[in-house]
Amino acid sequence: GESVGLHLPTLSVQEGDNSIINCAYSNSASDYFIWYKQESGKGPQFIIDIRSNMDKRQGQRVTVLLNKTVKHLSLQIAATQPGDSAVYFCAGGVPYSGAGSYQLTFGKGTKLSVIP
Amino acid sequence: GAVVSQHPSRVICKSGTSVKIECRSLDFQATTMFWYRQFPKQSLMLMATSNEGSKATYEQGVEKDKFLINHASLTLSTLTVTSAHPEDSSFYICSARDPSGKGTDTQYFGPGTRLTVL
Numbered sequence: 001g002e003s004v005g006l007h008l009p010t011l012s013v014q015e016g017d018n019s020i021i022n023c024a025y026s027n028s029a030s031d032y033f034i035w036y037k038q039e040s041g042k043g044p045q046f047i048i049d050i051r052s053n054m055d056k057r058q059g060q061r062v063t064v065l066l067n068k069t070v071k072h073l074s075l076q077i078a079a080t081q082p083g084d085s086a087v088y089f090c091a092g093g094v095p096y097s098g099a100g101s102y103q104l105t106f107g108k109g110t111k112l113s114v115i116p
Numbered sequence: 117g118a119v120v121s122q123h124p125s126r127v128i129c130k131s132g133t134s135v136k137i138e139c140r141s142l143d144f145q146a147t148t149m150f151w152y153r154q155f156p157k158q159s160l161m162l163m164a165t166s167n168e169g170s171k172a173t174y175e176q177g178v179e180k181d182k183f184l185i186n187h188a189s190l191t192l193s194t195l196t197v198t199s200a201h202p203e204d205s206s207f208y209i210c211s212a213r214d215p216s217g218k219g220t221d222t223q224y225f226g227p228g229t230r231l232t233v234l
Contacts, residue, residue, distance in 0.1 A: 034223075041207075041228070041230070042227055042228065043120075043122075043209050043211075043225035043226050043227045043228045044160070044209070044211075044225045045225070046222050046223075046225075089159060089160070096148065096165065101148045101223070102213075102223070103150070103162065103165065104150070104160075104162065104211075104223065105162070106159045106160045106161075107159060108158070108159045109158075109159050
């Protein structure tokens, strides 16, 4: 969820299979959610976002599902490729007043390893 | 997408010295930028929100006198780690939202700065 852990959960999938990465959030005030991909030694890279008034959003090979009732978010990656290997973080956003931005709280991340 | 840069990408310094990290939005103006730190195998933790032309807002537990933030212009925010100690060694990342991002509130992240304090 949005707590910080001492180690990252790992998900190993076979190349070509679908991946599902889950995230739980705790802040009910979050109304904007984003999935980021982070490769080693680099900054997070935007993958897909979803607003709280939606429960599903699709992008290219990725789908985000939001269940506000149980405060759960998931990222589905279709036909996973070796280049998808990275750490994936979910983030919940709370509006930052007066600036048109969101303050983000990051989940602890999941390491995705794709087996060729 | 929008581009955010950071400089330097890596820095090694001696304990007790100060280090300045720059965050620039290259193709957009950002009234607000965010500074995070990330320890190995851990998540990003928001340190402070940098506001152009005014004081930064610090998260609970972050010492404002140790982590000085200056948002001098709409494209530049700096984080200065003063009197750095080995426990300040971390990966520092900034982010900014492109206000012209066509309805999205996406924050774009810089590539990060690896600080090592000896």
